[in-house]
Amino acid sequence: MAKEPEVVSELGLVTPPHTSYVWNLGQVVTAMLSAGLVLTTLNEGGHADMYAGLAASEHLPSMYLAAAERPTA
Numbered sequence: 001m002a003k004e005p006e007v008v009s010e011l012g013l014v015t016p017p018h019t020s021y022v023w024n025l026g027q028v029v030t031a032m033l034s035a036g037l038v039l040t041t042l043n044e045g046g047h048a049d050m051y052a053g054l055a056a057s058e059h060l061p062s063m064y065l066a067a068a069e070r071p072t073a
């Protein structure tokens with residue numbers, strides 16, 4: 001059964017189902033800043049599917065939301 005996309009309410013974004021990537025958070029933020037972007041949002045959260053059997057899974061970081069925008073002149 002496919003997961004439904006999640007809505008990130010504070011930005012009004014629809015995100016794809018949980019996916020893992022090989023880049024760490026520092027690399028992503030550094031790439032955004034190096035591209036001249038301004039970081040506007042940085043949130044972390046847990047995803048229960050990644051920590052099966054752990055009661056505190058919502059407190060372990062597994063998902064990050066990083067948003068940036070190009071500065072206006």
